[in-house]
Amino acid sequence: MLNYLIRRLLYAVPILLGVIFLTFVLFRVVNTPEHAAINALGPKSSVTARAEWIENNGRNLPLYRQFATHVKQLATFDFQPSTVTKRPMGETFLDGVGPSLCVTLPGFILGLCFALVLSLYQVFVRHSAADRTITLFCVVMMSVPTMVYIIFGQAVVALGLGWFPVSGFHAGLDGVRFLLLPVAIMAIINLGYDARMFRAVFLEEIAQDYVRTAHAKGLSATRVLSRHVLKNGLIALITLTVGQLPKLIMGTLLIESFFGIPGIGNVMVLGIQTSDEPVVLACAYLGALLYLAALILTDILYAAADPRIRLS
Amino acid sequence: MDIFTHWLTQDILLILGLGGIATMLTRAARSERWSRAATRFRTDRTGVIALCVVCIYLFIGALETCRVPVGGGATKSLLDFVIGGIPDERSYSAPFSNQILTDTKPQPDPLNSRYHILGTNQLGQDVFVQTLKACRTALIIGGLTSAIYIPLGALFGIFAGYFRRWVDDIIQYLYSTLASIPEILLLVSILFVLGPGLGSISIALGVTGWVGLCRLVRGETMRQSERSYITAARALGQSHWNIITRHLLPNVMHLVLINFVLGFSGIVLSEAILSYLGVGCPVGTASWGVMIDSGRSELSRDPVVWWNLTAATTALFGLVLSLNLLGDSLRKAFDPKRG
Numbered sequence: 001m002l003n004y005l006i007r008r009l010l011y012a013v014p015i016l017l018g019v020i021f022l023t024f025v026l027f028r029v030v031n032t033p034e035h036a037a038i039n040a041l042g043p044k045s046s047v048t049a050r051a052e053w054i055e056n057n058g059r060n061l062p063l064y065r066q067f068a069t070h071v072k073q074l075a076t077f078d079f080q081p082s083t084v085t086k087r088p089m090g091e092t093f094l095d096g097v098g099p100s101l102c103v104t105l106p107g108f109i110l111g112l113c114f115a116l117v118l119s120l121y122q123v124f125v126r127h128s129a130a131d132r133t134i135t136l137f138c139v140v141m142m143s144v145p146t147m148v149y150i151i152f153g154q155a156v157v158a159l160g161l162g163w164f165p166v167s168g169f170h171a172g173l174d175g176v177r178f179l180l181l182p183v184a185i186m187a188i189i190n191l192g193y194d195a196r197m198f199r200a201v202f203l204e205e206i207a208q209d210y211v212r213t214a215h216a217k218g219l220s221a222t223r224v225l226s227r228h229v230l231k232n233g234l235i236a237l238i239t240l241t242v243g244q245l246p247k248l249i250m251g252t253l254l255i256e257s258f259f260g261i262p263g264i265g266n267v268m269v270l271g272i273q274t275s276d277e278p279v280v281l282a283c284a285y286l287g288a289l290l291y292l293a294a295l296i297l298t299d300i301l302y303a304a305a306d307p308r309i310r311l312s
Numbered sequence: 313m314d315i316f317t318h319w320l321t322q323d324i325l326l327i328l329g330l331g332g333i334a335t336m337l338t339r340a341a342r343s344e345r346w347s348r349a350a351t352r353f354r355t356d357r358t359g360v361i362a363l364c365v366v367c368i369y370l371f372i373g374a375l376e377t378c379r380v381p382v383g384g385g386a387t388k389s390l391l392d393f394v395i396g397g398i399p400d401e402r403s404y405s406a407p408f409s410n411q412i413l414t415d416t417k418p419q420p421d422p423l424n425s426r427y428h429i430l431g432t433n434q435l436g437q438d439v440f441v442q443t444l445k446a447c448r449t450a451l452i453i454g455g456l457t458s459a460i461y462i463p464l465g466a467l468f469g470i471f472a473g474y475f476r477r478w479v480d481d482i483i484q485y486l487y488s489t490l491a492s493i494p495e496i497l498l499l500v501s502i503l504f505v506l507g508p509g510l511g512s513i514s515i516a517l518g519v520t521g522w523v524g525l526c527r528l529v530r531g532e533t534m535r536q537s538e539r540s541y542i543t544a545a546r547a548l549g550q551s552h553w554n555i556i557t558r559h560l561l562p563n564v565m566h567l568v569l570i571n572f573v574l575g576f577s578g579i580v581l582s583e584a585i586l587s588y589l590g591v592g593c594p595v596g597t598a599s600w601g602v603m604i605d606s607g608r609s610e611l612s613r614d615p616v617v618w619w620n621l622t623a624a625t626t627a628l629f630g631l632v633l634s635l636n637l638l639g640d641s642l643r644k645a646f647d648p649k650r651g
Binding site for chain 1: 485488489490492493494495496497498500501502504505506577581584585588589590591604605607608611616621625628629632633636637640
């Protein structure tokens with residue numbers, strides 16, 4: 001197991017280097033110094049101010065030296081401070097982690113549970129009219145843009161019916177009412193897609209021999225589903241769920257910015273809208289790190305659950 | 313870049329693009345797998361309806377893309393000839409209403425026009441016309457993006473699956489690196505650097521979009537290469553290039569088609585999100601994303617302006633839903649066992 005773990009971690013190193021190289025090409029090569037200076041100082045800045053900015057930020061150095069600085073900065077998490085708020089990046093992100101997790105984590109888990117229940121029910125009544133209706137419903141849900149869920153929730157449920165506050169965030173137990181609507185939206189935006197994927201996994205699982213054996217030994221259909229199919233399907237579900245993480249990030253981005261939740265997603269959206277290069281770079285890099293870590297974690301979980309994987 | 317914005321270039325590109333798809337489909341339809349799939353597809357009512365809806369959208373988008381000069385250096389799209397000539401109001405006006413909603417209070421419309429069937433937007437443009445014009449944006453972004461990511465994904469996938477070894481290693485490394493940056497963050501980073509615009513959106517979506525197709529094609533190519541017809545082709549001394557273009561490509565083309573249809577719906581949705589984030593379509597483009605974005609502030613004003621958001625959402629939803637259904641039907645038609 002330890003052997004596998006080390007091997008898996010070593011695989012991640014070249015990919016991480018690739019990510020660093022990619023961000024370098026994007027932000028330091030394709031993004032010309034002049035363009036970067038205009039982004040940082042605004043379109044009305046003078047030519048001398050821009051030249052000075054380029055000089056101060058080392059953007060006039062040869063590319064290999066810029067690359068060395070870039071690698072050093074990213075590897076040691078020494079990001080430049082935001083050009084708009086002037087706050088150091090570490091502080092900004094640490095402040096944002098709490099609110100972001102408050103929305104993302106419950107929403108994500110709730111969404112997974114919904115999708116699991118829905119897909120298990122579909123498999124239970126498979127190939128019937130109910131199954132087909134739910135599948136169609138899932139496709140319909142997949143076809144609505146995320147923003148429309150949010151705008152609809154805000155305009156109708158919060159503003160029209162007045163059940164929830166429209167936006168805002170408050171720490172402590174008092175703030176729960178602010179979170180209910182964002183969490184609910186987070187839970188349903190990926191429901192259609194998740195349920196469809198899960199259904200396919202379970203359908204494949206239910207065609208296996210062990211399911212027939214379980215039925216033959218006289219177990220009830222519910223018991224076969226909840227004990228055997230769910231347990232075996234879960235291994236495949238772990239991978240699918242981690243593959244969904246990038247979608248989760250997108251959901252957070254939009255929900256936080258619409259509901260005014262002071263999380264990382266909001267920082268990112270503000271960074272994009274104000275052309276704040278250090279913020280966008282740091283978000284892309286940290287996002288990649290997080291996703292890589294999640295992928296490694298899945299592989300380890302996977303190997304722990306299924307000994308066949310370690311051998312190959 | 314001037315040459316790309318010229319009306320003649322755009323017309324030619326449009327005709328080439330649509331013609332290319334049509335030729336590819338008719339050529340592919342000769343193979344046995346495709347003609348069997350076509351027979352199966354014809355009995356699938358949902359799929360046929362979805363295909364018709366997609367064709368209507370394509371037709372409207374093509375009408376708006378096709379421009380002809382009207383003298384004085386100005387150009388007019390074919391769509392303008394059909395539904396043009398609707399005068400602009402000064403600001404918002406509700407469907408069929410003859411009042412204008414400005415910042416203070418509703419004023420009677422000087423034109424006394426009740427024919428804005430979906431009302432007008434903040435600039436007083438007719439929402440129905442704008443919604444139809446946005447088909448062009450969706451068509452262009454979808455078309456350009458597909459023109460970038462489909463060749464990349466299909467060729468890399470086939471190379472990786474056919475040559476294996478170091479070619480496979482390099483291609484796998486490339487796409488695992490790309491895929492390890494969460495898609496939206498990579499998209500935003502690319503667009504941040506390139507700046508907003510239809511071309512940049514297509515490049516960004518194309519560069520990030522080929523990974524899924526590549527994985528799919530790679531797997532299928534690996535399965536096909538084990539089959540005896542590839543061994544036979546090799547034994548007969550066929551060149552790698554011949555094997556790839558004559559034998560492998562036709563046998564993975566159905567995956568490409570399904571991915572193209574489903575990918576198109578993803579592209580349309582992504583465009584909406586990117587436009588909301590402010591890195592998508594430039595302001596002033598008729599795009600569903602921009603319209604949905606402006607709907608946010610319109611819903612919180614009084615009186616509520618709902619028609620702009622509703623029109624854009626419905627139009628976008630209709631296209632994405634029919635593309636999704638069409639993709640599913642195609643998958644079922646090509647692979648009835650797993651569908």
